[in-house]
Amino acid sequence: MNIxxxxxxxxxxxVMAAILVSCSQERSPVTGxxxxxxxxxxxxxxxxxxxxxxxxxxxxxxxxxxxxRTETDVTYEWNxxxxxxxxSSFYMDETEVSNFSYLEYLFWTSRVFxxxxxxxxxxxxxxxxxxxxxxxxxxxxxxxxxxxxxYRDYPVVGVNWLQANDFCAWRTDRVNEFILIxxxxxxxxxxxxxxxxxxxxxxxxxxWQGQLKQKLPSFDEQNPERDVRMEDGIFLPKYRLPTEAEWxxxxxxxxxxxxxxxxxxxxxxxxxxxxxxxxTDQYMGQINANFVRGAGDYMxxxxxxxxxxxxxxxxxxxxxNDYGLYNMAGNVSEWVMDVYRPNTLQDAxxxxxxxxxxxxxxxRDSTTxxxxxxxxxxxxxxGPVYQKFKHKVNNPSGHGVSGETVEVTDSVLxxxxxxxxxxxxxxxEGKSDIPGRVQWREVSSTVSTDNLDERRNYKTADYINYxxxxxxxxxxxxxxxxxxxxxADKMMYEYAKTSLVNDKSRVFKGGSWRDRAYFxxxxxxxxxxxxxxxxxxxxxxxxxxxxxxxxxxx
Numbered sequence: 001m002n003i004x005x006x007x008x009x010x011x012x013x014x015v016m017a018a019i020l021v022s023c024s025q026e027r028s029p030v031t032g033x034x035x036x037x038x039x040x041x042x043x044x045x046x047x048x049x050x051x052x053x054x055x056x057x058x059x060x061x062x063x064x065x066x067x068x069r070t071e072t073d074v075t076y077e078w079n080x081x082x083x084x085x086x087x088s089s090f091y092m093d094e095t096e097v098s099n100f101s102y103l104e105y106l107f108w109t110s111r112v113f114x115x116x117x118x119x120x121x122x123x124x125x126x127x128x129x130x131x132x133x134x135x136x137x138x139x140x141x142x143x144x145x146x147x148x149x150x151y152r153d154y155p156v157v158g159v160n161w162l163q164a165n166d167f168c169a170w171r172t173d174r175v176n177e178f179i180l181i182x183x184x185x186x187x188x189x190x191x192x193x194x195x196x197x198x199x200x201x202x203x204x205x206x207x208w209q210g211q212l213k214q215k216l217p218s219f220d221e222q223n224p225e226r227d228v229r230m231e232d233g234i235f236l237p238k239y240r241l242p243t244e245a246e247w248x249x250x251x252x253x254x255x256x257x258x259x260x261x262x263x264x265x266x267x268x269x270x271x272x273x274x275x276x277x278x279x280t281d282q283y284m285g286q287i288n289a290n291f292v293r294g295a296g297d298y299m300x301x302x303x304x305x306x307x308x309x310x311x312x313x314x315x316x317x318x319x320x321n322d323y324g325l326y327n328m329a330g331n332v333s334e335w336v337m338d339v340y341r342p343n344t345l346q347d348a349x350x351x352x353x354x355x356x357x358x359x360x361x362x363x364r365d366s367t368t369x370x371x372x373x374x375x376x377x378x379x380x381x382x383g384p385v386y387q388k389f390k391h392k393v394n395n396p397s398g399h400g401v402s403g404e405t406v407e408v409t410d411s412v413l414x415x416x417x418x419x420x421x422x423x424x425x426x427x428x429e430g431k432s433d434i435p436g437r438v439q440w441r442e443v444s445s446t447v448s449t450d451n452l453d454e455r456r457n458y459k460t461a462d463y464i465n466y467x468x469x470x471x472x473x474x475x476x477x478x479x480x481x482x483x484x485x486x487x488a489d490k491m492m493y494e495y496a497k498t499s500l501v502n503d504k505s506r507v508f509k510g511g512s513w514r515d516r517a518y519f520x521x522x523x524x525x526x527x528x529x530x531x532x533x534x535x536x537x538x539x540x541x542x543x544x545x546x547x548x549x550x551x552x553x554x
Contacts, residue, residue: 054175057092057093058091068523070266070523079342086351096539098315099151099154101156102146106125112193120434128142161506165240172236194435194436204235237543237544239541243338243542245352246542251510253322254266271319287318291513291515291520309513315327317331333534333538344468360440362440364377379436442461504529509524510522
C-alpha cells in the first residue's frame with residue numbers, strides 16, 4: 001500500500017496501526033521471530049510499495065547510452081570524448097525552474113528569516129544585473145523580468161550554482177513538510193519563524209524545534225508513539241541538481257528510439273533528425289527550440305517569428321522530448337552538479353559517472369561521545385555564517401597592511417580577506433549556514449570515528465581533483481626531495497594564470513536563447529565559476545529514484 005493512495009484521508013497513524021496489526025504475524029525469514037510484535041521488542045515492518053513522485057517531477061528510466069560528442073567539435077576543446085556509461089533511474093523536473101517558483105522561495109525566505117536574518121533573503125536574490133550589456137538597451141529586463149507577472153512562467157536566470165543548491169534544499173523541506181501535513185502528522189503553521197520552521201534533516205536527527213500534530217504508533221511497549229523515520233518511506237529523497245551524465249541522458253530521450261534492447265537511431269538533438277525544425281506533417285517546418293538561428297536573428301521576421309521568443313520563452317514552450325521534458329535544448333542553459341575537468345569523461349566510472357565528490361558527515365558534539373561513538377548532532381543555532389572567504393588579494397587601499405587579515409564588506413556578504421605575497425588569485429572556503437539546519441563537516445583522517453584508515457574505497461574527503469589536477473596527475477610537479485613544496489605555484493590548473501578551471505568551476509549543459517544550433521547538442525560541455533550567473537543560465541531539479549528502476553507497475 002502506497003501512502004499517497006489513502007483516499008478517505010483518515011489519520012495516517014490509524015491506518016498504519018490497522019495495517020500493522022493485520023500483518024503482525026508476518027515472520028522474519030532469517031530468525032522466525034514475528035514482526036510488529038510488542039512481545040519481541042516491537043521491530044516494525046511498515047507498509048510500503050514504492051517511491052511517491054514528488055511535485056513537478058517525471059520519472060526518467062535509466063539505462064546505458066554513449067555519453068559525449070555526437071558531432072564535430074567546432075570549438076576544438078576535445079573535452080567530451082564519447083564513452084558508454086550507465087545511468088540509474090531518477091526523477092527530473094518537467095521544466096526549468098520558473099520565475100514564479102523562485103519568487104515563492106524568496107517569499108518564504110523573507111517571511112521566515114527576514115525579521116532576524118535579512119541577509120539570508122538578500123543572499124537568495126537572483127542577480128538581475130546580468131541582463132546589462134555595454135552596447136545594448138536591456139534595462140527593461142533588469143527591472144521587470146524577475147517580478148512582472150508577464151514573465152512569471154519564464155525560466156529564472158541570474159541564479160548562481162550555490163543559489164540553485166539552496167533552492168533545492170528549501171524545496172526538499174517544503175515538500176516533506178507538506179507530506180506530513182497531508183497525512184495528518186504535522187500541524188500547519190501559517191507563520192513559521194527561524195526557530196521552528198520544518199527541516200527534514202533536523203527532524204530525522206531529533207533536533208527540530210517544532211511540534212507534531214500526532215505521532216506514529218509504535219510496537220515498543222516502553223515508547224507507544226514515535227516520530228517518522230527514514231525506514232517508514234514517507235519522506236522523499238532530497239531535491240538536487242542533476243549530474244552531468246543524468247542531464248545529458250535525460251536530454252537525448254533515447255527511450256523513444258528503443259526497440260527491445262536496440263537503440264535504432266542515435267540523436268544529435270533531443271529530437272530525431274539532423275535539423276532544428278519539426279518534421280511532422282502537423283507542425284512541418286516549425287522551430288523545435290529557442291536559440292539564435294543566425295547572426296542577429298534571435299526570433300525571426302515579424303508576422304512569422306521562427307521561435308516566437310526574443311529572449312527566453314515560457315517553460316512549457318515547444319515540444320517535450322520522449323521523457324516528457326521541456327526545453328532540454330534552447331531557452332536557457334542549465335547548471336548541473338559536476339565540477340568541470342576536460343578529461344572527466346575518460347576518467348569517471350562507467351556507472352553513474354560524476355566528478356565533485358566531497359564526502360561529509362554530520363557534526364557531533366565531542367563532549368557527548370560515548371566510547372568514540374554516538375554524540376549529539378549539532379545544528380546551527382546562532383544564525384548564518386556567510387561565505388568565509390579566504391582571498392589571496394593585493395592589499396586593498398585603506399584595509400590594513402600586507403599580510404594582515406582584514407574584514408571588508410562586499411555587497412551583502414561579510415568577507416574575510418588575507419593578502420598573501422601580493423597575489424590576487426582568489427580562492428574561497430566554507431559555505432553559508434542557515435539557522436536550524438544540521439551541520440556537516442568533511443570526513444578527516446584525523447578524526448578517529450571516521451575510520452578512514454580502515455577504508456579501501458576512499459581515504460580522504462575531497463576527490464574533485466582525482467586523476468585530473470591532483471599531485472599524481474599534474475605534469476608540473478617535480479620529482480625528488482622538493483617534489484611537494486610550494487604546490488600553489490605548480491598546480492596543473494593555475495586559475496586566472498593559465499586556466500579558468502579550478503574546483504569552483506561547475507558544468508552547465510544545453511543551449512540557450514543566445515546560442516547557435518551547435519550548442520543544442522546535449523553532449524556539449526561548458527563551465528562557469530559557481531559564484532557567477534548569467535542571463536542565459538537557469539536550472540532544474542532532480543531527485544534520486546530509490547528501489548525499482550521502473551516501478552512496480554512494470
